[in-house]
Amino acid sequence: MSSPTKAEHTVARTPSVRSHKSQYSSTSEKRAAPTLAPVGHSDSTIANEKGDMTTTAAAWATDEILEDDSVPPLDTSRYGYVIVFCGFMIYFVVFGTEHTFGVYQQFATSDAAPEFLHGASSERVAMIGTLATTFTYLLGMLSGRFVDQYGYRAAAIVGSCIMAAGLIGASFAQNIATLYGCQGFLLGIGSSLVYLPAVACPAHWFDRHRSAAIGIVVSGSGFGGLVLGPTIEHLISSVGFRWTLRLQGLLCLIGIGGSGLFLKTRLPRLPGEANKKPPMDFRICKQVPFITLATANFLLSLGYMIPFFFLSTYSVHIGLTPKTGALLIGLMNGASLLGRIILGFVTDRVGRINMLCLCATVSGLSILCLWPVAKSTGVLVVFSLLYGWHCGGFYAVLGSVIAQLFGLDHLGTVTGALFGSVGLGYLIGAPVSGILLDMTKPNTTYLWVILFSGISMLFGGAAIAFGLIFLRRYRVAQ
Template sequence: MVSLIRRCSGTCTYGWVVVFASFLALFAMYGVQYTYGVFQQQYQDIYRGRATTTGLAFIGSVSFAALGLFGLFTGRLGDWLGYRVTMSIGTLLMCLALLLASWASEVWHLYLTQGLMFGLGTSFAFYPVVSAPARWFDRRRGFVTGIAMSGSGLGGMALAPITRKLIDVVGVAWTLRCLAAVAEQAIDVQDVDATTVSAPVGSRQWLWTRIKHPAFLGLWITNIFGSLGYLVPFYYIPSYAASVGYSKTDGAMLVGIMNGASALGRIGLGWAADYVGRINMYVGSVAAGGLVCLAIWLPSTGMAPLVVFSLLYGMFMGGFAALTPVVITVVFGMDGLSTIIGMIFASSGVSNLIGSPIAGAILDATKEQHGYMLLILYAGIMVLCGAIMAALLVRQKMTRHWLVRI
């Protein structure tokens, strides 16, 4: 396949091949990661009496947190060692993590495998994969990055119901082994992305110049708040659906819808961002994601409004995920892109670590009296705070004129 690709004529043609390769890699790695909400629901039965909702939510949070926190290290390695090496390391870690998790007998085993090790693997692979498409396009950068990152949403949409069915048929252990085979597919496309030439990493002065940029802190704070609430609906919509009378299959379907809509949002909002402004769309998508939590999820008990919420939340927060690296290119340019993306995404590490467990603690403390109301308020308010920070600390630092495309 790689030899055929190398015979493609024209930079633009090969650029689209890189976009497709990134799509496939993100489909595999994020598709597996986004299914954790299905596993969490099952773990609540397996470890009943031995683990709280908060403790089980911590497993998925550790995975997403590791992706961000290790970005300070793995993003820089992507520019230094090259994309092929870091992607290979990441894929091997992801596969090993899922295989080891299939033999877990205690919750702490899952923390180390499905949580920490899998998250570290995605961190090694993610930054080269997400950086590669942006290097081949300028005018359509938001659109092509959205296409590549839609792989994560489509992966979650496809794998969530499949995972639910596999658990019912073959059990948790064999489901994890099957997903290890899916994660292994990321290594089959690494040669395509790895041929992308990276700019030099840069000196300490180069790094310090970027850290001192007025929008750097703004992107950090935006990601901190946005990430505190971002994953809560993905993890808790299955158990919420069960609490209002729907089946586990219905809950898994809602996760799939949310992930599918996330894919559409990444493409559609990425395309729109190229016309209305990438930072403008970034701020708007985060704000809309918070609003639909409060306006639609909070009062919903029927399946129809839950489907509408899943569609809208997935779409708008898909824009948040896809446009973050695009906004980084607007602010910092293309030099050492994997390093800069890793530095910014590190800000979401702690938030991803504590965001869903905080929601779980809120639920454990208030469920008997208030149901899921305070959990939903927490998710919506955190995401809205992220939008406010993006408007005040990122967009306004770039320009104080509100009616311009940026």
């Protein structure tokens, strides 16, 4: 009897070309509809909830990969840490830029704003930032296809140029429509091309520590908000908002474009194969894991940002000071930042899908159980820390779960498609919460906003739990 092969985390040491055929491929010309792979299948990307699955095969396509002694090892390659650092820097700039739009909004509605913004309502100005965030996620599938077709490096560089063009173009704006087009639409397109390589590329370099690696990457968004917020505020008061936009565009070129130069997959493709990758088999979108994860993303994103938007005004509403409200938001962001990093490390030990379900459920329960009864600073501090910790952990774990369930070959497209449901939830959640709050005037109450946020997130956790039960029963059936 031949000895068992090495763990899936290692690569063949003898120079060879292997053709990986996954469970979603057929030996005939006409491929069969995608089905979940039985557990134990050598090319299965759905193994167990702890993430012990192979990453050397595509989830639904045949892909020839050259493996020899020059291929870096999985999980232990030093270049993998370079990939994580570059992803962190990209998230730092991309989401640091988007999350600090409030600084520009505060300036645009002040007396120091340029003449064409005088009289513009807060809602009209806020739409600039909303457009950027919405297009970042809604264009995910198209951007993901670009990533899979032309590579992580090309997508990051092209995206950084588009972001820079949007910010620099906005610096010459003479009307608010130009800001919509440049700081909203163009910035969103560029961001969509850029964040996918950052969050997807580490999955090619890590398996056992994949959640930890992605957790470090996505924590860059929190650091970016902490650093760029006061920096932009200082620059606007020092050099004006136009030069601040130009300097921020330059940061995109250097920070994102420079980091993008180092992005690459661990397994090199055969010469001439890079631009011949077949399109994703969209029948995978009919599979239960995809449907449940997309549904969960949508439901969670409906309520995800509501505590960040309304906790400060809620604290003032119950008699606390604006300074206390700002402190609570800072605590929530800090807890979210730590949760992304620490829960990423913990997840690789306790199971990725398990942790995803736990983070979503605890986030929803903390909103429903703590926020409605929070009438003092102490309770609000506990809520801020508990919610921030788990909501941050959710998005740290999500990327590794996507790689676990759907493989690496079309990871950009699948990640973009699933994050598209996040963008849709953000687009709907904020206006609905505003309408719910306005409906209670003049006797304003936050109860309906709190219920909308908590129930949405709790249903999102239930969707993930349903998917987890389905996977376990499927394995038993096999």
